[in-house]
Every structure is written in structure tokens, then in C-alpha cells.
Amino acid sequence: MRAVRTTLRYAVLLAVLVIMVFPLLWMFRVSLLETGASISLFDVSNLDFTLQNYLDLFESDRMARFLFNSAFVGVAVTLGNILFCFMVAYTIARYRYIVNKMLFVTVILILMIPAHIIIIPLYVLMVRWGLYDTYWALILPWLVNPIGIFLVKQYIESIPPSMEEAARIDGAGEMAILFRVVMPLCRPALAVLAIQVFFTNWNSFLFPFILTQREGIRTIPVALALYQGHQAIDWQHLMAGSGIAVVPVLVLFVIMQRQIVAGITAGGIKQ
Amino acid sequence: MTMKTLFLTLMLLACASSIAGKTTLTWWQFWTDPSIKPVIAEMVAEFERNNPDIKIELTDLTWSNGHEKIVIAFGSQTGPDIVELGSDWIAEFAANNLLLDMGRHIEADSADFDGWAMATYNEKVFAHPWILGTRVLFANRRLLERADYDSTFVPLTFDQLKEAARKINELGEKKYGWGSNAPEKHRLYKKYMPFFWSFGAQVYSDDGKYCLLASDSAVLALTEYKELHDKYGYVANQRGIEDAFLDGNIGFILSGDWLLKRIELENRDISFLTTLMPGRQRPGRSFLGGEFLAVNGACEHPEAAMRFVQFITSPENQIRFCRANRSANPSSVKAQQDEYFQSNIHLRTFIQQMIFAKHPPVDPDWVYMEAAIEEAVESAVFGSGLPAQSLLEARKKIENVKSR
Amino acid sequence: MRWSKARALVLGLPWLLTFALFWLYPIVYSLIIGFTDKQLLSPERHWVGLDNYRSLLSDPAFIASLKNTFIFVVGTIPFTTVIALALALLVNREFRGRGVFRSGYFLPSITSMVVIALIFTNLYQRGGYIAYLASLAGLSVPEHGFLYSDSTALYSIMAMDVWMAVGYYMLIFLAGLKSIPGELYESAAVSGAGRIRQFFSITLPLLRPVGLFIVVINSIKSFQVFVEIFVMTKGKFDTSTMVYFIYETGLTTKFQFGYASAAAYILFVIIAVFAAAQFWLFRRKQVVW
Structure with missing residues (x-):
């Protein structure tokens, strides 16, 4: 009986896995094809492959620069978000002042306006403040993001406040409670946040493209878009580039996964 | 500060x-x-x-x-x-x-x-x-040969083009006579305009006073275009029909010099010819x-x-x-x-x-006119509109824009 | 008490500053522009009052995009939420290889939307893998492929969207599941509650906060669906959505920025009403702790 259930479980798990990764396997397969090979329904038994597309991408030293820019901006923004989203989320979740309520309203509000409308006035602001075409334009507005605040706030609300009260009775300072007690409890949410922020930044195209113009400060998604010629998509190189772009986020996920599932067992809520 | x-x-x-x-x-x-x-x-x-x-x-x-x-x-x-x-x-x-x-x-x-x-x-x-x-007409030579054309054949008129497209379409096994653009902004109308001009149609009268978008020749051009699409068309966006052409599945497509670049850089195994846009009597007009x-x-x-x-x-x-x-x-x-x-x-x-x-008229309102033409082609070719009716509607839209 | 108020404010400062410096001006600017006839390339603009709003409501292109957006939202969110929860429960247990499954399910969520949309454009076309598999399964495939037909284009994009999003929401449910103290299940088991009882009386209620997050965020994202449409169909075959409409009228060919801003604020109101309803539905019915 048990064996049947285990088999069944793995069958379901595997079936879902196939559906989830098939399009990405397709992407990987295309990235290994010779340039110009047909990409529609190619022969499955054909095992020829070439790494040339990957080599081509790294041929120019520009790629290293783009990678550095993406990584630099990504890490800065992610670190900023972990700290700031946590602070803001905590104050919204645990303090019941009008200010906090209004704070939350602005957080949700900003989410509801399409980026395409905001981008023009934002561009004007950046030019006026001399931030246009600098790293600041890619970092400052994104150091704390509304989705992140909302996520962490919801998570904090699901944690019983008894832990903090116990610490308070023990005479711990508010800052100590914040960073020593609550923050560790939020590790799963902060790990999700880190992945999401890093990923969003890593793949962000429109804002970096509009807000920069020097080649030296452009990021990977912009570089990949520039690689495309007029009227034609170079599938093999695009898929290779996209494959490479997934790797850092995947690595981050594998590292963070432990934080997510470690959750409360390791954090040690004992009521 | x-x-x-x-x-x-x-x-x-x-x-x-x-x-x-x-x-x-x-x-x-x-x-x-x-x-x-x-x-x-x-x-x-x-x-x-x-x-x-x-x-x-x-x-x-x-x-x-x-x-x-x-x-x-x-x-x-x-x-x-x-x-x-x-x-x-x-x-x-x-x-x-x-x-x-x-x-x-x-x-x-x-x-x-x-x-x-x-x-x-x-x-x-x-x-x-x-x-x-x-844009010029690209043709797949191997498909032409299989349809019993000799190596000197080049379609000069629309009738010859249609005939050859039909024969290639009849080869079966997922071969198509004509690459037909799916509605894609700024692309679809560029495929129709060569037909439009080749049939002698004009967007405006020479004195610039009247919109002639729904003239008999414009309707005829759209009818021809639709016939190629309906009977022999492989439909995809520009990239998609070019991919299918390079894979050897389409007889004729209209395309630009970038396709030559792809064929060369991707080292494509394709035998093709390029020729001028056909007309009713040669030559036609391209974009x-x-x-x-x-x-x-x-x-x-x-x-x-x-x-x-x-x-x-x-x-x-x-x-x-x-x-x-x-x-x-x-x-x-x-x-x-x-x-x-x-x-x-x-x-x-x-x-x-x-x-x-x-080339289209140099007009700051051209984007609206272009969109109106594109909607007419879309409605006649992909929707249920009749060519004449669709073009009449497009003309009305353009006249509205112009009278603002 | 005053100290506590000051502390609350200081903690909120990062957002307050970001909002005031970077987002307040764009929001106010676009709101005002929505009442003018501003064209992107022209320096002139005139106050037109509610004209933009009035013409939008009689603009068939806008109404069509409104309809498609609603179909998109209503047709994806229930699926995404339920599938994501099911996957989270599936991989939450202890078993060998769960890390691999989790990563695999999450993989689509960390691939660029543009790239995913390009991949699916290829898979959905006539002669693509999905069309091939569908015909093997005896399903009818539209003559020119899934994306080139009024009856299938939007639904195909929606299916892709669900496929892409479930991994991310699974992860959030997973984090939410971890916030539920194990003792609750233990005591429930002691008092004789079965697995299913436990799910409905402990798991679901305690997932309410993250559930709210998921539903609200997913709605906002779905109401603003754009990249998929931009890459795959350019709004053709009855797939134009509101943000695509805004993009097309405001930023590309027509440059009617005032008109597009007005459309954005109609969208804003719709999302706000929708979100408010969700907050109300998810409001805390009883004090859990």
C-alpha cells in the first residue's frame, strides 16, 4: 500500500516536472544547435551539438562588463531590499498608527499604475537630477520595492507576536527585537524576497534601457536585445544567452531554498 | 539642494x-x-x-x-x-x-x-x-523544379505567380505556395502596398484632395492578395514565414535584404531566386x-x-x-x-x-492612415469583411483623421 | 508612546523617501496629463477636462482591451492559485529528491518573460511541439497555429502565464506553510482530526495572510499583462489588453500620452476596486492567536 502511494506520488511529481521544464529543455537544445539549423520540430534523435553559440557570446570582452553591471546592480538592490523591505514591512505589520496605514496604502497604490505611464516622468526626473545614465538611476528607485514590503508584511502578520512580547518582558531593546528576534523568523519570506528581487533586476529591460545610454553601464538584458539584428532573431545565440542568464538566479535559488524550507523548525518557535 | x-x-x-x-x-x-x-x-x-x-x-x-x-x-x-x-x-x-x-x-x-x-x-x-x-520576391527553386518548372522560370505577372503558387501548394506534404503575413503592426500593410501600387491604386489623388483608398484597382489588389492567402498561404509573422521559407516549405515570399544576410550568415542550404515584384503587366511596384x-x-x-x-x-x-x-x-x-x-x-x-x-506619403498622420489600411487588410484577409467594404471603412477613417 | 510613534516612522522612512523622491511626481504628473491632450512629441498641451475619459469609454479598441483583460484575470488567477497551493503541499513533505522537483517547478519563474514568450511563440506555431502533441492527442489545432486564431490566441497566452507563474506562488505558499507551528498539527492529531480536517481548519486559515498576498499581487500583475502580448501577438487576434492599449496609444505609433494616461487611471481604479474586494474577503474573521 505504502509502496503504491510512493510510486503514485513520484509519478505525479515527475509528470509535473516534465511539463515545467520541457520548454526550457527546448531552449537549451536550441542553444546547442548550429547557427541556421531549423528550430521547428527538429529531429529528437539528432544528437549533434555545438558549444559555439556560448563561445561567441563571450568572444567580446564587452560581455564581462555587462555581466559585472548586472551583478553589481542586482546585488546592491537585493541587499537594500532585504533590509528596507523588512523595516517597512515590520512597521506596517506591528504598529497601528494612521501613518502606517497610509504608508501601506501608498505601497499598494504604486503597484497599480502601469510602468509605461510612469517611465516618462521618471526619465525627466532622472535627467533633471543628473542621475540619468549613472548606476544610481538603476539602483536608487529600486532599493525598496512595494511587492517586497507587501510580501514580508503578510509574512510577519502570520507570525505570532508572542515571541516579541516574551523578548520585551525579558527587557530586550526594540532594535534587538527587530533584528535578533523577528528578522530570523522571517528568513523564509526574506529568502523569497531576495530571489524575486534579484531575478526581477537581473531580467529588467525597459527601465535600464530608457535610463542609460553609455555602453559601459548597460546590463545583460539590454545587451541580449542589442545582439538581435534587424528583422531577424538569432535563436541559437539568444537561447544561449538566456540560458546563461538563468544560471545565477538558479544558484541563488538553490542557496536560498534551505532558508525557505528551514523555516520555523530551525528558527525555533516554541510556544 | x-x-x-x-x-x-x-x-x-x-x-x-x-x-x-x-x-x-x-x-x-x-x-x-x-x-x-x-x-x-x-x-x-x-x-x-x-x-x-x-x-x-x-x-x-x-x-x-x-x-x-x-x-x-x-x-x-x-x-x-x-x-x-x-x-x-x-x-x-x-x-x-x-x-x-x-x-x-x-x-x-x-x-x-x-x-x-x-x-x-x-x-x-x-x-x-x-x-x-x-522588398523583392523570393522563390524556392527546388520547389519550383518539383512543380515542373525549368530553371529559367521567373514569375513576371500576378497570374504566373498564382499559377506557380498553386502548383507548389499541390505538392502536398506541408508545402505552401505563398508566405502570408499574420497581422503584425507596420509589417502587414507593407505586404499589401506592393499589390496596391502594382494595380495602379493610389492613396491620394494627384492634387492631394481625395482619398482614393477604395478605388476599383485597390479593391482588385486586395482581392488578389486575399486569394493568395486563402488558397496557398502559410500564415505566420514575418520571422515565422522566413523561417518556414528557409526550411524549404514555402514557394514564394516577399522579403527584404535581411533575408539574404540570414541565408549567408546561417549558411542555409537553400536554392532560391530573387526577382522583381510581379505586376499585372511587368513590372510591379514594391515598397x-x-x-x-x-x-x-x-x-x-x-x-x-x-x-x-x-x-x-x-x-x-x-x-x-x-x-x-x-x-x-x-x-x-x-x-x-x-x-x-x-x-x-x-x-x-x-x-x-x-x-x-x-514609398507612402510623407504625412504626420501617416501612422493613423497606415493603421486604417492595416485594419482593412486584416478584416478582409483574416476576418469576415469584404475587400471593398473594408477599404471603404479605411477611407472613412482616413477622411475623419484628415478633417480634424 | 511618543518614542514608539517616532520609531514606527523611522522604520518606514526608506519607503517614504523612495516614494516621495521617485514615485510621487510621476503619479501626479500622469494623473494631470490624463486631463490634457498631450502628445509625446509636441510641447503644447491643453486642458480638455474629462474628454479623454469620455472618448475612451466609447473607443472600441479600449473596450476590447478591457474585455480581454478581464478574461485574462478571471481565467488565470484561480488556476494559478490552486495549482501553486497543490504543488506547495506536494513538495512540502519530506521525501528524496524534493529539492530537484522544487527547483524544476520554480525554473520557469526565473526565466525572462521575453524569452519564455519567444519560446512559446515557437512551440505554439503550426508545426511547433505543442501543436504536434495536441494533434497526437486528437485535439483540433487551428489552421495557422494557436496564436493566429481569434478563438485560441488569448487562451494560449493565459495557459503559458499559468505555467510560468505557478512556481513563484508555490514558493510563497511554501514559505507560508513554514510559518505554521508544527505543534498545532500535533495537538490536532491528538484530538483526532484527520489530514483533511487539519488542512481546512489549520492550514488554510493560517495561510490567509500569504494567500491574500498571492491573490492581490497576481491580480495586479494579470491586470497589467503586457510583455506576453507585446512579444507574441502585438495585440492582434483579439488579445489586446489594457496595458498593451496604453503602450500602443501612448508610447509607440500614436503618442497620445494624455489619452493613454487617462486609460492608465481607469485601469488603476479597476485594480483598486478589485484589490479592495480581495482585502475585504480575506479580512481576519477571528483572532487566530
């Missing part, structure tokens, strides 16, 4: 650099793929060597979103000094007084280039032709467009900017560009006569086609 200080410092720095005698010009352009980008960079470097007092700051734009960046920048008075514009964009920018009137700068050599008409608005020239572009260089009306150094524009568009540099990018239609008349184009049978087709090609 630190922002203000920062801003002032930057201003001071900007002044300081111009005192030092170096003029900096910003140039935004779209040619960024690995085959052409190095040539662009080389040309810029060469210009800077020849003009030590000028520095060019180059910014690459993507084909997918570059136009938005240009519009946002010009819309907030922060556009670059020199910008690459597609032909269908010039009127809109010119009508808003955003571009430099090139008149007196180009008098000397205007006869040396084709394409000025596309950059002329209210009798003033607002951009310099760079690399033009037209003419192109990339132009314009100078920002607010540019502080128009002389220097024009020097750069003339350098980039010089016959030698156009040939250099075309060789690297496999472009077929330099605007320079001298470049067109170069051995490089004349010795290649396909490039020669493109050069010839330019003579039999038309």
Missing part, C-alpha cells in the same frame, strides 16, 4: 569641456548586431581621427524598443544631436519642429543620393538618406523605405553634426556598411553602381527594384 549643486557642477564641467575646444556630439543608432557593430565603431573612430575637435558619443538602440527611447528623449527636449530615423518617422518629428532643416547643408550633393522625397516635409528636407530598403540620419533641431553644433552625417553617408562608408551588413540598397547613387552590388545577382535585383518602388 545637493542635487542642484550636482547639476551646477555638471553644467560647469560641460562648459569647461567646450572651452577646451572639443565638441561632443551624441549619436543614437540601431545597428548593433555583431556583424555590423564593429564597422560602426570603426567609422566613428575614423571620423574622430579626421576631426580631432569633435568627439562622438555613440549609443546603441534596440530594434524592439529603440523608437520609444527616441520619442521619450525628444519629447522631453533631451534628444541626441544626431539620430537614426526610419523613413516613416520623419514626418512626425518634422511636423513638431524637432529636426534641423538640412536645406543649405546638402544643396551641393543632393543629386548624389536617392530617397530625399521620403525626408521632405513642407518642402524642407529634414533627414539625410542613409541605407534604403525595399520603399529606409534608414535616415537626422540632426536635432536643438543641436548646438549643426555644422559639426552635418559633417558627421555626411561622413557616415559618404559613398565609401555606405559600401563599407552594406558589405558588413549585407544591405542591398545604399542611398548613394555612386555606391549603387559599385562592383560589389552589380556583381551579385541578388543584390542587383534589389538595386533594380528600387527604380520600381514607391
Whole structure:
């Protein structure tokens, strides 16, 4: 009986896995094809492959620069978000002042306006403040993001406040409670946040493209878009580039996964 | 207030650099793929060597979103000094007084280039032709052979084209006679217009008073276009039909010089011919467009900017560009006569086609007119509209726009 | 008490500053522009009052995009939420290889939307893998492929969207599941509650906060669906959505920025009403602790 259930479980798990990764396997397969090979329904038994597309991408030293820019901006923004989203989320979740309520309203509000409308006035602001075409334009507005605040706030609300009260009775300072007690409890949410922020930044195209113009400060998604010629998509190189772009986020996920599932067992809520 | 200080410092720095005698010009352009980008960079470097007092700051734009960046920048008075514009964009920018009137700068050599008409608005020239572009008919030779055509066959008229498309379609096994564009903005109408013009239709009467979009010949052209689509069409976006053509599944498609580039760079195993757009009696009319260089009306150094524009568009540099990018239609008349184009049978087709090609009217409202035409084609070919009825509706829309 | 208020404010400062410096001006600017006839390339603009709003409501292109957006939202969110929860429960247990499954399910969520949309454009076309598999399964495939037909294009994009999003929401449910103290299940088991009882009386109620997050964020994202449409169909075959409409009228061919801003604020109101309803539905019914 048990064996049947285990088999069944793995069958379901595997079936879902196939559906989830098939399009990405397709992407990987295309990235290994010779340039110009047909990409529609190619022969499955054909095992020829070439790494040339990957080599081509790294041929120019520009790629290293783009990678550095993406990584630099990504890490800065992610670190900023972990700290700031946590602070803001905590104050919204645990303090019941009008200010906090209004704070939350602005957080949700900003989410509801399409980026395409905001981008023009934002561009004007950046030019006026001399931030246009600098790293600041890619970092400052994104150091704390509304989705992140909302996520962490919801998570904090699901944690019983008894832990903090116990610490308070023990005479711990508010800052100590914040960073020593609550923050560790939020590790799963902060790990999700880190992945999401890093990923969003890593793949962000429109804002970096509009807000920069020097080649030296452009990021990977912009570089990949520039690689495309007029009227034609170079599938093999695009898929290779996209494959490479997934790797850092995947690595981050594998590292963070432990934080997510470690959750409360390791954090040690004992009521 | 630190922002203000920062801003002032930057201003001071900007002044300081111009005192030092170096003029900096910003140039935004779209040619960024690995085959052409190095040539662009080389040309810029060469210009800077020849003009030590000028520095060019180059910014690459993507084909997918570059136009938005240009519009946002010009819309907030922060556009670059020199910008690459597609032909269908010039009127809109010119009508808003955003571009430099090139008149007196180009008098000397205007006869040396084709394409000025596309950059002329209210009798003033607002951009310099760079690399033009037209579409020709591509055919798969192997499919033609299998349909029992000998190797000298070239369709000259619509009837011959239809006949050959039918025979190829009848080969079965997922072979199609004609590559038909799915509705895709700015692409679909470019496929219909060659039919439209080849049947002698016009958007406006010669005196510019009447919209003739729903004339008998326009309706006939749309009916022909629809017939090819309905009976022999493989439908996908431009990229999709080109992929299918290169995979050997389509007999005929209309395409541009970029397809030659793909065939060469991707080392495609395909035997194909290129020929002029067929007509009712030969020859038909194809679509003419192109990339132009314009100078920002607010540019502080128009002389220097024009020097750069003339350098980039010089016959030698156009040939250099075309060789690297496999472009077929330099605007320079001298470049067109170069051995490089004349010795290649396909490039020669493109050069010839330019003579039999038309461009849409230069009109700031063209985007609306284009959209109206595109909707008519979409409704007749992909929807349930009748050709005549769809074109009548398009004419009404255009008249509405014009009467505003 | 005053100290506590000051502390609450200081903690909120990062957002307050970001909002005031970077987002307040764009929001106010676009709101005002929505009442003018501003064209992107022209320096002139005139106050037109509610004209933009009035013409939008009689603009068939806008109404069509409104309809498609609603179909998109209503047709994806229930699926995404339920599938994501099911996957989270599936991989929450202890078993060998769960890390691999989790990563695999999450993989689509960390691939660029543009790239995913390009991949699916290819898979959905006539002769693509999905069309091939569908015909093997005896399903009828539209003549020119899934994306080139009024009856399938939007639904195909929606299916792709669900496929892409479930991994991310699975992860959030997973994090939410971890916030539920194990003792609750233990005591429930002691008092004789079965697995299913436990799920409905402990798991679901305690997932309410993250559930709210998921539903609200997913709605906002779905109401603003754009990249998929931009890459795959350019709004053709009855797939134009509101943000695509805004993009097309405001930023590309027509440059009617005032008109597009007005459309954005109609969208804003719709999302706000929708979100408010969700907050109300998810409001805490009883004090859990």
C-alpha cells in the first residue's frame, strides 16, 4: 500500500516536472544547435551539438562588463531590499498608527499604475537630477520595492507576536527585537524576497534601457536585445544567452531554498 | 539642494569641456548586431581621427524598443544631436519642429543620393538618406523544379505567380505556395502596398484632395492578395514565414535584404531566386523605405553634426556598411553602381527594384492612415469583411483623421 | 508612546523617501496629463477636462482591451492559485529528491518573460511541439497555429502565464506553510482530526495572510499583462489588453500620452476596486492567536 502511494506520488511529481521544464529543455537544445539549423520540430534523435553559440557570446570582452553591471546592480538592490523591505514591512505589520496605514496604502497604490505611464516622468526626473545614465538611476528607485514590503508584511502578520512580547518582558531593546528576534523568523519570506528581487533586476529591460545610454553601464538584458539584428532573431545565440542568464538566479535559488524550507523548525518557535 | 549643486557642477564641467575646444556630439543608432557593430565603431573612430575637435558619443538602440527611447528623449527636449530615423518617422518629428532643416547643408550633393522625397516635409528636407530598403520576391527553386518548372522560370505577372503558387501548394506534404503575413503592426500593410501600387491604386489623388483608398484597382489588389492567402498561404509573422521559407516549405515570399544576410550568415542550404515584384503587366511596384540620419533641431553644433552625417553617408562608408551588413540598397547613387552590388545577382535585383518602388506619403498622420489600411487588410484577409467594404471603412477613417 | 510613534516612522522612512523622491511626481504628473491632450512629441498641451475619459469609454479598441483583460484575470488567477497551493503541499513533505522537483517547478519563474514568450511563440506555431502533441492527442489545432486564431490566441497566452507563474506562488505558499507551528498539527492529531480536517481548519486559515498576498499581487500583475502580448501577438487576434492599449496609444505609433494616461487611471481604479474586494474577503474573521 505504502509502496503504491510512493510510486503514485513520484509519478505525479515527475509528470509535473516534465511539463515545467520541457520548454526550457527546448531552449537549451536550441542553444546547442548550429547557427541556421531549423528550430521547428527538429529531429529528437539528432544528437549533434555545438558549444559555439556560448563561445561567441563571450568572444567580446564587452560581455564581462555587462555581466559585472548586472551583478553589481542586482546585488546592491537585493541587499537594500532585504533590509528596507523588512523595516517597512515590520512597521506596517506591528504598529497601528494612521501613518502606517497610509504608508501601506501608498505601497499598494504604486503597484497599480502601469510602468509605461510612469517611465516618462521618471526619465525627466532622472535627467533633471543628473542621475540619468549613472548606476544610481538603476539602483536608487529600486532599493525598496512595494511587492517586497507587501510580501514580508503578510509574512510577519502570520507570525505570532508572542515571541516579541516574551523578548520585551525579558527587557530586550526594540532594535534587538527587530533584528535578533523577528528578522530570523522571517528568513523564509526574506529568502523569497531576495530571489524575486534579484531575478526581477537581473531580467529588467525597459527601465535600464530608457535610463542609460553609455555602453559601459548597460546590463545583460539590454545587451541580449542589442545582439538581435534587424528583422531577424538569432535563436541559437539568444537561447544561449538566456540560458546563461538563468544560471545565477538558479544558484541563488538553490542557496536560498534551505532558508525557505528551514523555516520555523530551525528558527525555533516554541510556544 | 545637493542635487542642484550636482547639476551646477555638471553644467560647469560641460562648459569647461567646450572651452577646451572639443565638441561632443551624441549619436543614437540601431545597428548593433555583431556583424555590423564593429564597422560602426570603426567609422566613428575614423571620423574622430579626421576631426580631432569633435568627439562622438555613440549609443546603441534596440530594434524592439529603440523608437520609444527616441520619442521619450525628444519629447522631453533631451534628444541626441544626431539620430537614426526610419523613413516613416520623419514626418512626425518634422511636423513638431524637432529636426534641423538640412536645406543649405546638402544643396551641393543632393543629386548624389536617392530617397530625399521620403525626408521632405513642407518642402524642407529634414533627414539625410542613409541605407534604403525595399522588398523583392523570393522563390524556392527546388520547389519550383518539383512543380515542373525549368530553371529559367521567373514569375513576371500576378497570374504566373498564382499559377506557380498553386502548383507548389499541390505538392502536398506541408508545402505552401505563398508566405502570408499574420497581422503584425507596420509589417502587414507593407505586404499589401506592393499589390496596391502594382494595380495602379493610389492613396491620394494627384492634387492631394481625395482619398482614393477604395478605388476599383485597390479593391482588385486586395482581392488578389486575399486569394493568395486563402488558397496557398502559410500564415505566420514575418520571422515565422522566413523561417518556414528557409526550411524549404514555402514557394514564394516577399522579403527584404535581411533575408539574404540570414541565408549567408546561417549558411542555409537553400536554392532560391530573387526577382522583381510581379505586376499585372511587368513590372510591379514594391515598397520603399529606409534608414535616415537626422540632426536635432536643438543641436548646438549643426555644422559639426552635418559633417558627421555626411561622413557616415559618404559613398565609401555606405559600401563599407552594406558589405558588413549585407544591405542591398545604399542611398548613394555612386555606391549603387559599385562592383560589389552589380556583381551579385541578388543584390542587383534589389538595386533594380528600387527604380520600381514607391514609398507612402510623407504625412504626420501617416501612422493613423497606415493603421486604417492595416485594419482593412486584416478584416478582409483574416476576418469576415469584404475587400471593398473594408477599404471603404479605411477611407472613412482616413477622411475623419484628415478633417480634424 | 511618543518614542514608539517616532520609531514606527523611522522604520518606514526608506519607503517614504523612495516614494516621495521617485514615485510621487510621476503619479501626479500622469494623473494631470490624463486631463490634457498631450502628445509625446509636441510641447503644447491643453486642458480638455474629462474628454479623454469620455472618448475612451466609447473607443472600441479600449473596450476590447478591457474585455480581454478581464478574461485574462478571471481565467488565470484561480488556476494559478490552486495549482501553486497543490504543488506547495506536494513538495512540502519530506521525501528524496524534493529539492530537484522544487527547483524544476520554480525554473520557469526565473526565466525572462521575453524569452519564455519567444519560446512559446515557437512551440505554439503550426508545426511547433505543442501543436504536434495536441494533434497526437486528437485535439483540433487551428489552421495557422494557436496564436493566429481569434478563438485560441488569448487562451494560449493565459495557459503559458499559468505555467510560468505557478512556481513563484508555490514558493510563497511554501514559505507560508513554514510559518505554521508544527505543534498545532500535533495537538490536532491528538484530538483526532484527520489530514483533511487539519488542512481546512489549520492550514488554510493560517495561510490567509500569504494567500491574500498571492491573490492581490497576481491580480495586479494579470491586470497589467503586457510583455506576453507585446512579444507574441502585438495585440492582434483579439488579445489586446489594457496595458498593451496604453503602450500602443501612448508610447509607440500614436503618442497620445494624455489619452493613454487617462486609460492608465481607469485601469488603476479597476485594480483598486478589485484589490479592495480581495482585502475585504480575506479580512481576519477571528483572532487566530
